[in-house]
Amino acid sequence: MRRLVERLVAPFAVDRRVLALAGARMADGIGNSFLIIVIPLYVTSGVVGGTAFGLGESMIIGLVLSLFGFLNSSFQPVTGRLSDRIGRRKPFILVGLAGLAMTNVAYVFAETYVSLLVIRGLQGVSVAFIIPSSVALVNELATTGDRGGNMGVYNTFRLVGFGAGPAVAGAVVSRGPYALPGGAVIDGFDAAFYIATITATISYVMVTVLVSDPESTAANAGADLSIPILDRSGTNLLDPVFTLGVASLFMATAIALFATIQPQVNARLEQGSTWFGLQFAAFIIAQVALQTPIGRACDRYGRRPFIVVGMLLLVPTTLVQGFLFSSVLMFLARLSQGIAAAMVFAPSLALVGDLAGPGESGSKLSVLTMAFGYGIALGPLSSGALVGYGFEVPFVFGTTLAVLGLALVYTQVEETLETSASVPVVGSD
Incomplete structure (x- = not known):
């Protein structure tokens, strides 16, 4: 074997x-x-x-x-x-x-x-x-x-x-x-x-x-296993691991809004359960296709650029779902949202892994996995509570979270990979 x-x-x-x-x-x-x-x-x-x-x-x-x-x-x-x-x-x-x-x-x-x-x-x-x-x-x-x-x-x-x-x-x-x-x-x-x-x-x-x-x-x-909220180095206000945990919570909540409002989605788009299944699966398809290549790319070009671009892409791909009337466009929006999440998840795990000192991997990485799990649970509850105020309301809420997550990542997370040592310079020996 x-x-x-x-x-x-x-x-x-x-x-x-x-x-x-x-x-x-x-x-x-x-x-x-x-x-x-x-x-x-x-x-x-x-x-x-x-x-x-x-x-x-x-x-x-x-x-x-x-x-x-x-x-x-x-x-x-x-x-x-x-x-x-x-x-x-x-x-x-x-x-x-x-x-x-x-x-x-x-x-x-x-x-x-x-x-x-x-x-x-x-x-x-x-x-x-x-x-x-x-x-x-x-x-x-x-x-x-x-x-x-x-x-x-x-x-x-x-x-x-x-x-x-x-x-x-x-x-x-x-x-x-x-x-x-x-x-x-x-x-x-x-x-x-x-x-x-x-x-x-x-x-x-x-x-x-x-x-x-x-x-x-x-x-x-038995290393120091505390997870600080504030940045101990003094470079930023918040600790980068905590920041990525909050951003993962916001991202997961935004992507999980779609799960429990199937009747409203099908009625608005005048579609059946087959189309909804395809739209739901589109997110996973993008994840499966892109997790490995994006993970390898972030080893070469750095973690932070992928996380920032992914959070940026999450904003319009979440918002647009609340205003579409086409099954095909909803499928494409979900696919694009999956691309955004793929750009965030593996690079975030890699960045936290870079920051984890000896014997700290379980404690630090669990911040991300815990936050993502809470987001997946909170997303359906949020959409179920908000959809009664209008079809677009859950997605506006998710977009707001995505914007906050983007701001946190952009201002509080620094690059951990020395890209200059990993990316060859054209014309160099």
């Missing part, structure tokens, strides 16, 4: 452990994103019952899905800092994957709304063990000259998994029940939960066999 990974890693020009970890995250991403489609169907199928606390099905679905995001984001700084203290990443990733596998199979036995909330909450905590430790490990296996490329490859694989899951989840549910060898039969929901369990198990095996912590992680355990 190791030889196969070594052959596969050559075209990506990354450490084989980074590619193995990226592949593992792609596998667990498929299973985890399955649940985004399957859980709403499961709640409305009549299989689940019990106390609903006086809430309707749509509110229960929202609680189940959002609980994952809030717990996941809230626990990431804790697990990131703890992995820094201990000086180990791999055990945290394995604990998270094991928890994910066990909670995936637990859905088969869930028959009440309360059990769904508990299981989804435990999944959020499990993934909080995986994300900061994984990103920190990628950071520590990279160098200043290839950090952006490594982050880009990792994010590309992860997003492929996240995008592939929803594409097939509905079909798995609708085509059930399935006959198994020996005469057993399982319905479509149980099949989907078992698939999610299998993908998490595959990830666990891949990490166990192919991924290891670098020696420097243990050697540097």
Whole structure:
């Protein structure tokens, strides 16, 4: 298996452990994103019952899905800092994957709304063990000259998994029940939960066999893990890591506004669910296509220019969505918004990775991953609350956040890469 990974890693020009970890995250991403489609169907199928606390099905679905995001984001700084203290990443990733596998199979036995909330909450905590430790490990296996490329490859694989899951989840549910060898039969929901369990198990095996912590992680355990708000160097007002965390929160909120207003979008554009699905997927398509090349480009030309341009592009691509009446133009706007986010995310991770001292990767990088997770959770809530005041209002709100994020990045974040040493001068020897 190791030889196969070594052959596969050559075209990506990354450490084989980074590619193995990226592949593992792609596998667990498929299973985890399955649940985004399957859980709403499961709640409305009549299989689940019990106390609903006086809430309707749509509110229960929202609680189940959002609980994952809030717990996941809230626990990431804790697990990131703890992995820094201990000086180990791999055990945290394995604990998270094991928890994910066990909670995936637990859905088969869930028959009440309360059990769904508990299981989804435990999944959020499990993934909080995986994300900061994984990103920190990628950071520590990279160098200043290839950090952006490594982050880009990792994010590309992860997003492929996240995008592939929803594409097939509905079909798995609708085509059930399935006959198994020996005469057993399982319905479509149980099949989907078992698939999610299998993908998490595959990830666990891949990490166990192919991924290891670098020696420097243990050697540097227990460093100063505080995350200041103000810039200690005195160059700017705010600390750059904190600044990028706030900008990531604003960016994620802006890009997630689209997710929960499908009825309003379809009515305004006079389109069906197929077009909405394409528009929603356009963002992920741009991310998958551009994360790696942008990551490698920021290793060559610097981190800050990509982050600034990406935040600048986020402003019009968010605003225009509130004023369009064409399905094609909405698709292009979402695609352009995905380009903007791709220009921000991998370079931001690389810049924070550059700033992270020995043994600080988990703590510092978790600021970005936590902020992004909160934004993804806050975006749908914001659009749901604001769309009643007018279709364009959520997007104006998102645009305002994008402008604030752009101002913060432009004024408070400095370049960390010495581009003069990495970019060849034409005509030089």
